[in-house]
Amino acid sequence: MNGLAAPLQTGAWPRPQAAASTGLWFMMAVSSSIFFLLLVAYVMRLNGLEGFPLALPWQFMLSSALLALGGLALELGRRSATRDTRGLRWGGLCALAFVLVQLWGWQALAAARVLPSGNPAASFLYLLTAMHGLHVLGGLWGWWRCLRAWPRADAAQRAMGLALCARFWHFLLLLWALLYATLGWLTPELVRAICGTR
Numbered sequence: 001m002n003g004l005a006a007p008l009q010t011g012a013w014p015r016p017q018a019a020a021s022t023g024l025w026f027m028m029a030v031s032s033s034i035f036f037l038l039l040v041a042y043v044m045r046l047n048g049l050e051g052f053p054l055a056l057p058w059q060f061m062l063s064s065a066l067l068a069l070g071g072l073a074l075e076l077g078r079r080s081a082t083r084d085t086r087g088l089r090w091g092g093l094c095a096l097a098f099v100l101v102q103l104w105g106w107q108a109l110a111a112a113r114v115l116p117s118g119n120p121a122a123s124f125l126y127l128l129t130a131m132h133g134l135h136v137l138g139g140l141w142g143w144w145r146c147l148r149a150w151p152r153a154d155a156a157q158r159a160m161g162l163a164l165c166a167r168f169w170h171f172l173l174l175l176w177a178l179l180y181a182t183l184g185w186l187t188p189e190l191v192r193a194i195c196g197t198r
């Protein structure tokens with residue numbers, strides 16, 4: 001009990017802003033580690049005889065642009081001294097559109113008979129894009145909470161919410177750029193050249 005009472009008496013408990021920021025950094029570090037390990041597994045699989053690159057549907061390029069626009073909208077909202085919710089709203093709408101366009105891209109892949117089974121590269125494509133999509137949906141949950149709390153929040157809380165949303169969207173965009181480049185441009189020949197194998 002004494003260990004809990006001391007911070008209450010001295011006011012040493014961390015501020016909610018610091019705790020939320022630290023939690024977001026920790027979550028992004030864990031997510032980055034998971035995606036890094038999956039990308040390493042993808043590269044190792046491509047280095048084998050059964051891996052081959054896929055032609056990504058054009059919808060993935062459109063979804064990339066939507067995610068970039070969402071991050072830009074949130075960043076502009078963050079810099080506008082939290083006067084209104086336009087940046088926040090546009091950021092969330094672009095993220096929702098990203099998820100829908102990704103599903104459209106999956107339909108295009110299925111129509112081209114690129115399915116999760118039978119091709120290791122396709123299996124990784126579906127797995128990695130699904131995991132990224134789940135992260136976007138998680139970000140939308142945080143975005144929705146920030147938007148709902150806006151009317152009753154003070155300026156500091158609004159600034160914190162926008163800053164956390166913008167940071168997470170920048171992370172999602174960076175992660176998606178890495179996934180897109182790996183899935184779209186990495187070939188078995190390039191992997192063998194990098195790894196020094198035949």
